[in-house]
Amino acid sequence: MGLYREEAVVLRTRDYAEADKLLTLYTRTRGKVQAIAKGVRKPKSRMRGGIQALSFSDFQLFEGRSLDTVTQCEVREAFMALRQDLKKLAYATYLAELLEGMVPEREGNERVFLLFLTVLHLVEHGDREELAARLFEVRLMGLLGYRPETGACVHCGKATYGRGAWFSARLGGVLCPQCRMVDSWAVPVTAGTLAVMEQLLRMDVKIFSRLQVAPQLAEELGELMRSYIQCRMERHIRSLDFIEQIRRV
Ligand SMILES: [Zn+2]
Structure with missing residues (x-):
């Protein structure tokens, strides 16, 4: 227990009591942390900028049993473009x-x-939000131990080279034509989409802006990743509904 400093991005904020906010932070070294920021809804609070959702800030926190308390907070990056574009x-x-x-x-x-x-940063400075989201999804899955298998059949191990391949979200990657029946929810997948997935997993992010992806592959990848994530996460992602709405406009 005691004071500590952390860099963190604010994932979510909720109003609490009269003038406080509850924050969900993703910190550099301690991962996800719940914290309370006291008095920050008063107009004079100096912490207001740094504790906004999606701010990247330097925090000083006091460790509590389940909830830490923000004692100082200085914004590093406010990501202004993110806030001004729906x-x-x-x-x-x-x-x-x-x-x-x-x-x-x-x-x-x-x-x-x-x-x-x-x-x-890619979302803030670029105009390829959707592909940036795919990059985040496949890499996050990889870093958390759920890297999607794009080359060898997840059932028999044979290389598919994408030919006649199916994709099983539940089993974690491609199935060869012989094994596709092991998962009745498996869907056919094109070699091009598997190649994009592999590229997103391996590429140097510096060249992200040059990556070309045909619209139908992007569409297919979006659907695959959606079911891939659904199989590994119990809760419903509410912001996806909103994205669906604005995509239709
Ligand atoms: Zn197989």
């Missing part, structure tokens, strides 16, 4: 909700932290 905000909120739902409390994973910050 589409960017919807995707960034989705990333935060996915991360919150997939990780346990107080289990640090610096690579997950850095991935999250990197993809927030």
Whole structure:
């Protein structure tokens, strides 16, 4: 118990009592942490900027049994473009909700932290929110031990080279044509979509802006990842419904 400093991104905030907020933070070394920020809804609070959802801030916290208390907070990056664009905000909120739902409390994973910050930057500065979300999804799954198998059949181990391959969200990747019946929910998948998934897993993020993905592959990948995540996360991701709405407009 005691004071500690952490860099963190605010995943979510809720009003609490008269003037407080409850925060869900994703910290660099301690992972997901719940904290209370007292008095921050008063107009004069100096912490207001740093504790907004999706801010990247330096925190000083006092460790409690289940809830830590924010004692200082200085914003590092406010991600202003994210807040001013409905589409960017919807995707960034989705990333935060996915991360919150997939990780346990107080289990640090610096690579997950850095991935999250990197993809927030891609959404903030770029115009490919959807592909950035796919990048986050496949890599987050990989870092948490659920890397989707794109090459060898998850049942018999034979290389499929994408030919006639099926995809089983439940079993964690491709099935060859001979094994596809082991999962009646498996769906056919194109070699192109598997190649994009593999690229997103391996590529240097610096060249993300140059990655070309045909719309039908992006569509197929989106559906695969959605069911892949559903198989590994119990709760429903509310921000996905909102993304669906704005995609239709
Ligand atoms: Zn097989």
